[in-house]
Amino acid sequence: MKAVTVSPGFQVVIPKDIRDSMGIVSGQKMQMMTYRNRIEMIPIKPIKEMKGFLKGIDTEVKRDDDRI
Numbered sequence: 387m388k389a390v391t392v393s394p395g396f397q398v399v400i401p402k403d404i405r406d407s408m409g410i411v412s413g414q415k416m417q418m419m420t421y422r423n424r425i426e427m428i429p430i431k432p433i434k435e436m437k438g439f440l441k442g443i444d445t446e447v448k449r450d451d452d453r454i
Contacts, residue, residue: 400427 390398400410410416410429417428 388401388404390401392398408429415430417430419426419428
């Protein structure tokens with residue numbers, strides 16, 4: 387776990403090893419949200435980059451008997 391410091395302008399620097407492992411580049415947009423008393427940052431990827439990321443996912447869903 388890495389610790390970062392919040393600047394007076396409320397900015398933080400994402401450590402290099404984390405940026406590298408997540409493929410985060412300068413100027414990339416991030417989605418921020420709070421979840422259970424913590425802050426989460428999620429990189430926003432271009433839609434073209436998302437193509438096929440669910441390949442192989444199990445799409446079989448158990449449904450109630452009254453559903454098609």
